[in-house]
Amino acid sequence: MIELRNLSKAYHVKGERKLVADNLSMTFPAQTAVAILGRNGAGKSSLLKMISGAMEPDRGEVKIHGTVSWPVGFAGSFHGELTGLQNVRFLARVYGVDTGELVDFVEDFAELGGHFRMPVRTYSSGMRSRLAFGASMGIHFDTYLIDEITAVGDAAFKAKSEMMIQARLKEAGAIFVSHALGQVERLCTEGAVLENGQMHYYTDVAEAIRHHQELMKSPPPAL
Numbered sequence: 001m002i003e004l005r006n007l008s009k010a011y012h013v014k015g016e017r018k019l020v021a022d023n024l025s026m027t028f029p030a031q032t033a034v035a036i037l038g039r040n041g042a043g044k045s046s047l048l049k050m051i052s053g054a055m056e057p058d059r060g061e062v063k064i065h066g067t068v069s070w071p072v073g074f075a076g077s078f079h080g081e082l083t084g085l086q087n088v089r090f091l092a093r094v095y096g097v098d099t100g101e102l103v104d105f106v107e108d109f110a111e112l113g114g115h116f117r118m119p120v121r122t123y124s125s126g127m128r129s130r131l132a133f134g135a136s137m138g139i140h141f142d143t144y145l146i147d148e149i150t151a152v153g154d155a156a157f158k159a160k161s162e163m164m165i166q167a168r169l170k171e172a173g174a175i176f177v178s179h180a181l182g183q184v185e186r187l188c189t190e191g192a193v194l195e196n197g198q199m200h201y202y203t204d205v206a207e208a209i210r211h212h213q214e215l216m217k218s219p220p221p222a223l
Contacts, residue, residue, distance in 0.1 A: 001173070002028040002051060002068065002143060005062035009043070009050060010197075020046045021057065022197030030066065030142065033174045033204055034095075035184040038194035038214035039220055044073070044177045048145045048166050049192065051175065066142030072133055080121035084112060087120060095139050102138045110134035111163070112158065130157070137164050144174040162187070181209055 004027075009020040020043030028034050036044045037210070048071045049055035051062050065068075069075060078087045087136060092099040110130040115220045120128060121213045135142065146165065165174070165187060169189050178184050184205065191208025202208040 001030040001065040002160045003063040003065075004033065004199075005061050005063060007057050007062065008056045008197075009046065009055075011046075013041075019043070019197030021050075021060075023060070024197065024199055025060075026192075026199050026201060028143070028175055029173070029190075031171075031173045032190055033169050033176060033188040035176045035178065035188040035191040035208060036194055036199075037184070037191060037208055041220075042194045043197075044194055045147055048175065049178060050140075050146055052145055069136050069139070069141040069144045072136040072144055078120045078128065078131070081119055083119055084110070084116040084123070086130070088135055090137050091139070097139055102135070105138035106131065106134035109137065109160075111181065133161060137168060140168075140172070142172055144168060144172060144177075146176045148176055148178055153208065181212075 003135075004021070004024050007021045007024040007119050010017050011020070012018065018041070036047065038044050046055060050057050051064075052068060053062075054070065066119045079090075082090070085103060085107075088103050089099050092102040108132070110116070110127075112127060112131065115123065115127060116131075120131070123131070144165070162183065167186065168174075174187075176184065176188055191202050191205040191212075193202075193208055193211045193215065200208075200211060202211070
């Protein structure tokens with residue numbers, strides 16, 4: 001379970017204040033896959049970063065019950081001079097999991113071939129994302145934070161990624177950001193729409209999708 005307590009966050013775009021969260025309080029239930037929908041720029045990815053601890057709110061707090069992944073597919077934490085293999089070994093030590101098992105899982109899943117033993121700075125953005133996705137899925141968390149990960153790779157890799165997420169969701173929850181509404185409907189049972197710093201929560205993901213679709217018919221707010 002993840003609680004947002006009076007969470008506030010804003011940043012400035014073209015001199016205008018843009019709200020991500022405006023005194024936001026809500027609870028993401030345990031072992032539930034929840035989609036966060038909203039316009040581009042609404043702050044969905046920023047919200048995931050605050051939940052993961054990678055970004056600080058201006059006010060309020062995020063209360064975590066259980067273990068939470070970094071945003072799945074986010075490769076910003078990898079050390080560019082280390083190889084993919086060395087980065088995975090480091091993550092295994094940080095999260096206290098079996099190093100050999102995690103290395104084997106990521107090497108098989110990410111399909112990087114010889115690049116797995118090359119410095120991450122030589123990777124394309126897609127290769128970094130595949131490495132990050134494999135590392136995330138190779139560690140068992142209570143809640144996975146997933147940000148558009150299955151947009152990475154070819155059709156076969158996308159299908160494999162979605163199957164792996166479904167397997168993890170049998171024993172864990174997730175907070176899922178995606179513009180692929182069909183994928184949201186397949187993977188999530190509940191949903192929320194982030195709009196002007198407020199969250200509209202639905203226990204039926206189909207209702208959240210309908211709200212989002214209606215929102216997208218209206219013009220975006222001017223900056």
